[in-house]
Amino acid sequence: MDKSPEIALTQMRKSVQELGSSTEKHGDPTLMRFLIARSMDPSKAAKMFVQWQKWRAQLVPLGFIPDSEVQDELESRKIYLQGLSKGGHPLMIVKASNHFPSKDQLQFKKFVVHLLDKTIASSFKGREIGNEKLVGILDLQQITYKNIDARALITGFQFLQAYYPERLAKCFLLNMPWFFVSVWRLVSRFLEKATLEKIVIVSNEEEKEEFIREIGEEALPEEYGGRAKLVVLQDVILTPVDDSLNSTS
Template identity: 80%
Template sequence: MEKNQEIALTRMRKSVEKLGGSAGEYGDPTLMRFLIARSMDSDKAAKMFVQWQKWRAKLVPLGFIPDSDVPDELEARKIYLQGLSKNGYPVMIVKGSKHFPSKDQLQFKKYVVHVLDKTIASSFKGGEIGNEKLIGILDLQQITYKNIDARALITGFQFLQAYYPERLAKCFILNMPRFFVSVWRMVSYFLEKATLEKIVIVSNEDERREFIKEIGEDALPEEYGGWTKLVAIQNVVLIQLED
């Protein structure tokens, strides 16, 4: 680790304590995510970290969201967890045509946490290191106006930005229909530049080949050019989530 990173980490830990938080149980890789997200500004990173701790304590008091807290969202079977990409990132697929705006926003927010936590945990080899990332695939095949939910997209990306800094390796958007372009333009307004730079809209065959090459056929279902079957996230059992 470079000297300036060590200094920034030391300053961040002290700043976290001044703000009433605690970074003692977290390793450097976890804190570095917050520092990177705040351009290595120790005070801003500490503020973000403490806000994250308070948010987790309130929304995720058990440390994870059990299936029983998000039954309606799981019933839709709209999110799939497909193993690891070539770079070792867990691959999560969202089927837009199976999503409908939620009547229970608290349950939806918990569902976002449930999905992100479980996806990240699926890449753990033993314990968590703290710098694990994920790849998201948003498939908009066969979506209709009834499936459009800008609020849900904004919530998902804002959670990633505010509470899962540097967890997103890349997000691929597939099969975007023309009528969705204006929706995406609105959603993009709420995204940080660093997030937008990780989003790839796959719109031609060359980009599709690059998408398959980057993720790997072992992690992609057959319908996306790979060799595997779709696996609903609730059918994936992770021992780590119960520890």
């Protein structure tokens, strides 16, 4: 829609009120993410925003998911948080070989929220602005059929699309084995065009060199061509910020 951001924001705030909710606790950068995700349509953005608020209130009543609620998932040591990329985005690494399909889907969904919230919060400079984005790496090295979990991947990407709009800067897929190609084709059917455009499958040396340049050696662990050490998610301690994670999305 050919509409200035200021007009679109004003109309979105009004639409949110008409839907019986409020944007009072959220700044323009947060609202703008919802507008961008809905092609600057204030009505559609407002509906998405209100759905997100209801979802957060139901699944994340405290405003964050404590470690104690996702202990089983944390113990697998499959998520790593590596500081900021060259572009200033927090870098999250998923080691798929450490993942096994969860028997408790509610805990897994809470874990997805936990890792996304914590990754985004790790980029706050004293307080949340609302437009922070993350870079993800899905490392498929040494996976077996026991690690394959299309439902988990679909859940993660659908959460990003529906409840974390414009939070994904880029996602790199590394070391994809031949038998995972069909799984990825299935997962891709559930992804929006805007999400697919942010996903890069690294499959040759030239692409790997570009991947290292884009991430930067400071944040990238040694095994991926950088100089950093792997840091498991639960070992990252974040400094409290002015705003609570209630506004994280």
